[in-house]
Amino acid sequence: MFVVELCTILTIILTIYPPLFSGQEPTWYYLTITLILVFTLLFANYAESLAELQGEAHADSLKALQVESEGKRLKNKDIELDEITEADYEVVAGEEIEKGDYVFAEKGDIIPRDGEVVEGSASIDESAITGESEPVIRESGGDRNSVTEGTEVLSDVLKIEVTAAVGESFLDRMIDLVETASRQKTPNEISMTLILASFTFVYLTAVVTMRFFGMYVDMNVDVANLIALLIGLMPTTIGALLASIRIAGMTRVTRENIIAKSGKAVESAGDLDALILDKTGTITTGERIAEEFIVVGSEKNELYKACLQSSYFDETPEGRSVVNLAHDLDVEVDESELKKEKFVEFSAKTRMSGIDLPDGTEIRKGSVEAVKEYAEEIPDGLTDKAHEIADSGGTPLAVAVDKRILGLIELQDELKIGIKARIQELQEMGVKCIMATGDNERTARYVAEQAGIEEYYSEFKPEEKIALVEKIQKSGKLIGMTGDGTNDAPALAKADVGLAMQAGTNAAKEAGNMVDLDSDPTKLIEVVAIGKQLLMTRGSLTTFSIANDISRYFALIPAIFSAGIPALQQINFMNLYSPQSVVIASLIYNSLIIPFLIPLAMKGVDYKAESSSKLLRKNLVIYGGAGLIAPFISIKLIDMLLVMLGVF
Structure with missing residues (x-):
C-alpha cells in the first residue's frame, strides 16, 4: 500500500496546486480522487486491524488466567516428600520464587510457578489453562511430570522443582507468542509481497511511459488519470488483505485451543506431505481394556483367580479393567491373602507385574515373551492363541502361577470414532499418513488396515522418530508429528510441524512449534485442514485480485486514451460516460471491494478435501471468473449512478 500512499500525496498536491503537474x-x-484514495488506505488498514484485534482478544483472555499466588518454598531441597511438615517450608509470594527452587503443593494449593514433579503424584485441575474440566494426573518419573503456573492441586501432595523464572512461565511465553506472531510475516507472505512488489514496479513503469506515449500522439494525459490507471492495475486488493488472511488463520488455530508459535507453522501445516501418527491415543482410544480371559492348559477357575489376584493392586487402566472383568465373571478370592506390600509393580526390565502370596505363591502377568522367559512350564498352543489376539488388533498378556503359564488376558484398544474417515480425508488432501507404534507387527498391521493406513512401523522406539523424520525430509517432503515426551523433543524440533502436548514435558513443549492445550494428538489433523484453508484463501483472493486488475485495465484504457487514439473506442464496449467518470467509478470500486472481501478473508474460503488440480480449476472458475466479471458490472453501475446524481 506504500505506492497508494505516494499516489495520495500526489493527488493532494494536485488538489492544492494543479499547475505543478x-x-x-x-x-x-x-479532491474527489484524493478522498477516495484516503478511504482506500483506511479500509486496507482496517482489514489488518480487525484481524489483529482478534489476536489481542485471545492474548487478553490468556492474561486473565494469570493470578497472583503464594507458594510453599522448601527450606531443604533434599527432604523426602512424606517427611515434609509446616516447619519445612515458608509461604512466599509467587514472584519471590526463583528458578531452581523446590516447592511443596498439597490439596487446594495453586501451583505458583511452572515446574516438574520430582516426587509424588496428584490430581490437577488445569481447566483454567486448557478449558477441560476433567482433572489430570501429574506424577514424577515420566512424561506427565510437567505442572503449569495457575493450576490447582485437587488431591494428594507434590514436591516440585521450579523450572521457569518470573515472566518466563508457559502462560507468559504463550501470551508473548500470541502478541508477536500476528505481527510477523510468514515466509510465504514475504514471497507473495515481493511478487506483488515486482508487479507494481512493472505497472508503474508502464503507466509512467504512457504519459510520454500520450505526448507522441498529441494527447495530454492528466496525471490524476494515470494515477487511477496505476491503482487499477496494481494488486491492491490482495495486498491489503494479506495480513488479515494470515492473522485470521492463526486465530482459527487458537480457537482449537492450540497455540501456534509462528504463522510459518500454520502455513507449513497446509503444505504437509506426510504425518507421523502414533497408534495409542491418536488412532486408537489409548485405553486397553480386558475383553476376555483365555484358558491355555489349565482350569478356568484357576486362571480367573490368578488374573484377579495379579491385578488387585494394579492402578493402571489395564489393571483396573482386569479387576472389573473378574468381578463381572463373579470371580472370588480371599482378599485377606492379598497384601499391598507384596504387590510387584511393572518394570521395563522384567515387563511383568504381579503379587506374592503369604504361602510363597508367585503370580505374574505381563507380555507373552517376558512371561515365557520367566516360566518353566509353557502350555502348547500358547503362541498360536497370542497370535490370534494380535491379529485381531489386541494385546495378549500371559498369566503364570509359580512359573507355570495358565493362560492369556486379551486387551483391546479400539479405534477412535471417525478416525478412519479423518485419515481418508487427509489422504484426499494429498497428505500421507504413517503410523509408528511400539506394538508388535501383528497388532500394528491390524490397526493400520482398520484405519486405512498403508505405511506403518511396528516395535518402533520413540528415539527412532527423528531418523524417520529426517528420512522423509531428505526426499523433499514436509513432515508433521505429535509428541509429549522428552524423547520426542528432537523429532518435534526437526519436524516441519511439531505439535506438542500441554500435558507433556517442558522439553517437548519447547521443541514443538505448536502446543495443544487439550493434549489431543488428533488435533494435528485439524491443524492441517486449517493450514490448507489459509493457503486456499490466499490463493483464491489472489486469483480474484489478478483477474480484477485485468478487467479494470480493459475498462480504463479505452476510456482514458480513446480521445487521442480513436481506434480504442472499438473496445469501449462498456460505453462509459466520460474518462473522468470512469476514473472516479474505478477508484470507488477499488476502495469498496476491500471491505467487501474482509469477511471472506477472516472466515476463510470453504475448503473440502480434493485433489490439487480440482481445487485449482475451481479457483479459476469461481474466483477468477468473479474477478473478471465484478469490475465490469460494478464500474458500469457506479458510472450510471454518478451520472444520475448529476456529478457528470
Missing part, C-alpha cells in the same frame, strides 16, 4: 481538471475532481 499541468493539471487541467477542476479542483473538485482532484
Whole structure:
C-alpha cells in the first residue's frame, strides 16, 4: 500500500496546486480522487486491524488466567516428600520464587510457578489453562511430570522443582507468542509481497511511459488519470488483505485451543506431505481394556483367580479393567491373602507385574515373551492363541502361577470414532499418513488396515522418530508429528510441524512449534485442514485480485486514451460516460471491494478435501471468473449512478 500512499500525496498536491503537474481538471475532481484514495488506505488498514484485534482478544483472555499466588518454598531441597511438615517450608509470594527452587503443593494449593514433579503424584485441575474440566494426573518419573503456573492441586501432595523464572512461565511465553506472531510475516507472505512488489514496479513503469506515449500522439494525459490507471492495475486488493488472511488463520488455530508459535507453522501445516501418527491415543482410544480371559492348559477357575489376584493392586487402566472383568465373571478370592506390600509393580526390565502370596505363591502377568522367559512350564498352543489376539488388533498378556503359564488376558484398544474417515480425508488432501507404534507387527498391521493406513512401523522406539523424520525430509517432503515426551523433543524440533502436548514435558513443549492445550494428538489433523484453508484463501483472493486488475485495465484504457487514439473506442464496449467518470467509478470500486472481501478473508474460503488440480480449476472458475466479471458490472453501475446524481 506504500505506492497508494505516494499516489495520495500526489493527488493532494494536485488538489492544492494543479499547475505543478499541468493539471487541467477542476479542483473538485482532484479532491474527489484524493478522498477516495484516503478511504482506500483506511479500509486496507482496517482489514489488518480487525484481524489483529482478534489476536489481542485471545492474548487478553490468556492474561486473565494469570493470578497472583503464594507458594510453599522448601527450606531443604533434599527432604523426602512424606517427611515434609509446616516447619519445612515458608509461604512466599509467587514472584519471590526463583528458578531452581523446590516447592511443596498439597490439596487446594495453586501451583505458583511452572515446574516438574520430582516426587509424588496428584490430581490437577488445569481447566483454567486448557478449558477441560476433567482433572489430570501429574506424577514424577515420566512424561506427565510437567505442572503449569495457575493450576490447582485437587488431591494428594507434590514436591516440585521450579523450572521457569518470573515472566518466563508457559502462560507468559504463550501470551508473548500470541502478541508477536500476528505481527510477523510468514515466509510465504514475504514471497507473495515481493511478487506483488515486482508487479507494481512493472505497472508503474508502464503507466509512467504512457504519459510520454500520450505526448507522441498529441494527447495530454492528466496525471490524476494515470494515477487511477496505476491503482487499477496494481494488486491492491490482495495486498491489503494479506495480513488479515494470515492473522485470521492463526486465530482459527487458537480457537482449537492450540497455540501456534509462528504463522510459518500454520502455513507449513497446509503444505504437509506426510504425518507421523502414533497408534495409542491418536488412532486408537489409548485405553486397553480386558475383553476376555483365555484358558491355555489349565482350569478356568484357576486362571480367573490368578488374573484377579495379579491385578488387585494394579492402578493402571489395564489393571483396573482386569479387576472389573473378574468381578463381572463373579470371580472370588480371599482378599485377606492379598497384601499391598507384596504387590510387584511393572518394570521395563522384567515387563511383568504381579503379587506374592503369604504361602510363597508367585503370580505374574505381563507380555507373552517376558512371561515365557520367566516360566518353566509353557502350555502348547500358547503362541498360536497370542497370535490370534494380535491379529485381531489386541494385546495378549500371559498369566503364570509359580512359573507355570495358565493362560492369556486379551486387551483391546479400539479405534477412535471417525478416525478412519479423518485419515481418508487427509489422504484426499494429498497428505500421507504413517503410523509408528511400539506394538508388535501383528497388532500394528491390524490397526493400520482398520484405519486405512498403508505405511506403518511396528516395535518402533520413540528415539527412532527423528531418523524417520529426517528420512522423509531428505526426499523433499514436509513432515508433521505429535509428541509429549522428552524423547520426542528432537523429532518435534526437526519436524516441519511439531505439535506438542500441554500435558507433556517442558522439553517437548519447547521443541514443538505448536502446543495443544487439550493434549489431543488428533488435533494435528485439524491443524492441517486449517493450514490448507489459509493457503486456499490466499490463493483464491489472489486469483480474484489478478483477474480484477485485468478487467479494470480493459475498462480504463479505452476510456482514458480513446480521445487521442480513436481506434480504442472499438473496445469501449462498456460505453462509459466520460474518462473522468470512469476514473472516479474505478477508484470507488477499488476502495469498496476491500471491505467487501474482509469477511471472506477472516472466515476463510470453504475448503473440502480434493485433489490439487480440482481445487485449482475451481479457483479459476469461481474466483477468477468473479474477478473478471465484478469490475465490469460494478464500474458500469457506479458510472450510471454518478451520472444520475448529476456529478457528470
